Amino acid sequence: MIDPATIERIIEAANIVDVVSEFVTLKRRGVNHLGHCPFHNEKTPSFTVSQAKGIFKCFGCGKGGNAVNFIMELEQLSYPDALRWLAKKYHIEIAEKEESPEEKLLKDERESMMIVSSFAQKYFSRQLLEENEGRTVGLSYLRERGIRDDIIRKFELGYCPEGKDHFTREAQKQGYRMEFLEKTGLTIKRDDWVRDRFAGRVMFPIHNVAGRVIAFGGRIMTNDKNTAKYLNSPESDIYHKSKVLYGIFQAKRDIAKYDKCYLVEGYTDVLSFHQSGIENVVASSGTSLTVEQIRLIRRFTSNITIVYDGDDAGIKASLRGIDMVLEEGINVKVLPLPRGEDPDSFARSMSASELAAYIRGNETDFIKFKTQLLLEGIGNDPVLKARLINEIVRSISVIPDTITRTVYIKECSRILDVGEEILYAEIRRIKQRTSEEDVKREMQQVRLKTPATATLGKPVSSNPFELEEREILRILLKYFHVVIFQVEGDLPGELIPVTVGMMVLQELDGDGLRSSDPLVNQMIDIFEENLDDRSFDPVKYFINHTDPAISAFATDLLAEKYVESKRWRKSGAFIEDEGEILDTLVPRLIQEYKLKNLKAMLKDLEQKIHELTQRNEFEPIFDLQNQYINLKKVEKFLSEKLGNRIIN
Numbered sequence: 001m002i003d004p005a006t007i008e009r010i011i012e013a014a015n016i017v018d019v020v021s022e023f024v025t026l027k028r029r030g031v032n033h034l035g036h037c038p039f040h041n042e043k044t045p046s047f048t049v050s051q052a053k054g055i056f057k058c059f060g061c062g063k064g065g066n067a068v069n070f071i072m073e074l075e076q077l078s079y080p081d082a083l084r085w086l087a088k089k090y091h092i093e094i095a096e097k098e099e100s101p102e103e104k105l106l107k108d109e110r111e112s113m114m115i116v117s118s119f120a121q122k123y124f125s126r127q128l129l130e131e132n133e134g135r136t137v138g139l140s141y142l143r144e145r146g147i148r149d150d151i152i153r154k155f156e157l158g159y160c161p162e163g164k165d166h167f168t169r170e171a172q173k174q175g176y177r178m179e180f181l182e183k184t185g186l187t188i189k190r191d192d193w194v195r196d197r198f199a200g201r202v203m204f205p206i207h208n209v210a211g212r213v214i215a216f217g218g219r220i221m222t223n224d225k226n227t228a229k230y231l232n233s234p235e236s237d238i239y240h241k242s243k244v245l246y247g248i249f250q251a252k253r254d255i256a257k258y259d260k261c262y263l264v265e266g267y268t269d270v271l272s273f274h275q276s277g278i279e280n281v282v283a284s285s286g287t288s289l290t291v292e293q294i295r296l297i298r299r300f301t302s303n304i305t306i307v308y309d310g311d312d313a314g315i316k317a318s319l320r321g322i323d324m325v326l327e328e329g330i331n332v333k334v335l336p337l338p339r340g341e342d343p344d345s346f347a348r349s350m351s352a353s354e355l356a357a358y359i360r361g362n363e364t365d366f367i368k369f370k371t372q373l374l375l376e377g378i379g380n381d382p383v384l385k386a387r388l389i390n391e392i393v394r395s396i397s398v399i400p401d402t403i404t405r406t407v408y409i410k411e412c413s414r415i416l417d418v419g420e421e422i423l424y425a426e427i428r429r430i431k432q433r434t435s436e437e438d439v440k441r442e443m444q445q446v447r448l449k450t451p452a453t454a455t456l457g458k459p460v461s462s463n464p465f466e467l468e469e470r471e472i473l474r475i476l477l478k479y480f481h482v483v484i485f486q487v488e489g490d491l492p493g494e495l496i497p498v499t500v501g502m503m504v505l506q507e508l509d510g511d512g513l514r515s516s517d518p519l520v521n522q523m524i525d526i527f528e529e530n531l532d533d534r535s536f537d538p539v540k541y542f543i544n545h546t547d548p549a550i551s552a553f554a555t556d557l558l559a560e561k562y563v564e565s566k567r568w569r570k571s572g573a574f575i576e577d578e579g580e581i582l583d584t585l586v587p588r589l590i591q592e593y594k595l596k597n598l599k600a601m602l603k604d605l606e607q608k609i610h611e612l613t614q615r616n617e618f619e620p621i622f623d624l625q626n627q628y629i630n631l632k633k634v635e636k637f638l639s640e641k642l643g644n645r646i647i648n
């Protein structure tokens with residue numbers, strides 16, 4: 001662990017232009033530096049580095065952040081490892097934080113387990129490539145399956161010899177302790193005997209993201225029907241199988257580069273894809289797909305293509321996978337394989353270019369996939385069709401992003417030939433069954449009908465309040481502690497200063513306004529926590545935040561000028577320095593935001609009332625109508641305050 005003081009020194013020392021220049025040729029452009037983005041292919045440079053702000057920003061692909069983020073992204077390193085990289089560059093000695101005896105013991109234990117695993121991997125590899133048994137049994141099997149030697153080396157495949165305890169004895173002879181052989185599961189020990197867990201198996205080491213071996217999968221070489229074909233290491237302090245993806249270490253660079261990840265089932269599927277030149281592929285091996293695994297992928301991309309075996313079990317697994325991936329806000333596609341094929345056999349049956357062409361031609365949107373699949377054998381049966389619609393709408397309803405949801409509803413409506421209103425109604429019906437909390441969130445979400453404010457050249461956002469929320473955050477970042485006016489206190493003549501931060505947070509809090517974007521809420525919460533801390537420097541804090549999503553977001557806010565200019569045009573005046581008009585700017589900003597929220601709520605209520613009327617359900621309407629009238633009053637009040645300006 002690196003102690004906070006050292007982290008601060010590293011961040012202070014890191015000169016962004018200096019760091020970026022190690023990888024990108026930069027040219028000076030006014031106050032900034034400009035170069036070709038290392039994260040995406042571009043002909044004209046749009047990668048900008050600001051020496052003064054200590055940040056980089058690509059206006060092509062949107063990547064941005066401080067020096068630490070740059071190294072993390074480019075070298076695909078974790079936060080601490082990126083800090084270590086920078087420390088080395090600037091000759092800063094890292095004082096790793098003093099650990100408690102328990103922490104140290106646990107760390108030492110984990111480290112010892114990784115060291116044993118690494119020894120085992122090397123031992124197994126040597127057996128496979130150099131020893132007689134390994135070559136005749138293991139290597140010939142792999143070659144028979146058409147696996148090339150470069151792939152065998154890349155994935156550090158190996159072989160564990162037959163017999164009771166060849167490996168364990170060798171490990172002990174080399175000084176590795178039984179305790180860790182047992183804890184990693186490489187050796188099975190009972191009172192009076194020990195044996196190798198993987199004896200007689202071809203070994204697939206499982207690496208963590210950083211590339212260290214943490215576990216193994218072993219494939220049996222005999223045809224014994226009573227023994228599992230694959231055996232995996234047991235769960236341990238270093239191996240939690242629900243959090244690990246096979247191949248992630250070998251795939252991460254390409255996943256980030258192509259902004260996409262293929263998801264297959266088994267070890268050999270991963271190998272075959274690599275062999276065909278597709279390296280952005282991982283397997284959920286040894287377990288069905290978990291949320292943790294999806295989140296691991298999300299660190300590198302938000303596009304997943306599920307490649308499933310062309311049999312019923314495979315289809316079932318991928319259907320289940322789809323909903324889980326959707327729920328994490330990731331775009332999902334499916335690559336169906338012909339019946340009877342698995343990714344391994346399929347990839348091996350064709351050339352690399354044929355495989356690439358097949359993928360391009362057959363990758364299917366999940367809606368289409370699910371529909372086609374379920375439509376089989378339904379014909380014109382209305383009951384079955386209703387069930388199908390329900391199935392598909394259920395998948396759509398878990399998508400957190402409203403715009404994506406809208407797009408899918410349209411698609412679904414087209415394919416199934418069902419009106420969009422019916423699908424929306426169905427979604428609401430599904431959601432109504434969930435808890436009251438969910439229903440409340442749905443209220444907010446029915447902002448669906450508000451068209452998104454998509455800005456040219458930026459990814460379409462799901463948040464209709466994005467512009468306003470970004471502006472509020474930007475103002476908080478820049479002027480958090482600035483006093484905008486004073487209010488009278490309890491004592492005679494006492495004046496209490498009100499800062500931008502106090503005013504904004506109090507107003508948002510008072511109305512219980514929350515964003516549909518969790519990142520915005522997270523930042524607001526941090527502002528809230530530090531409201532009274534005069535030493536809190538939001539720019540420094542957020543730019544250097546350990547969560548790359550937050551620091552990238554803050555960078556974005558500070559880097560972009562478009563929000564600012566848009567505002568000025570909107571208010572119809574040109575002002576040199578916004579810092580001088582904060583006392584009018586901030587209240588106006590808040591009121592605009594409130595008003596827009598209000599309008600969305602009103603629209604939502606109108607819609608609800610309309611639906612209830614159509615269904616002749618008059619009882620709940622009265623309540624809603626009362627709410628509606630009250631909100632209308634507030635709307636009028638706010639509009640007047642804003643000088644009757646029309647805001648949409």
Ligand SMILES: [Zn+2]
Pocket residue numbers: 037038039040047058059060061062063
């Ligand atoms: Zn870029």
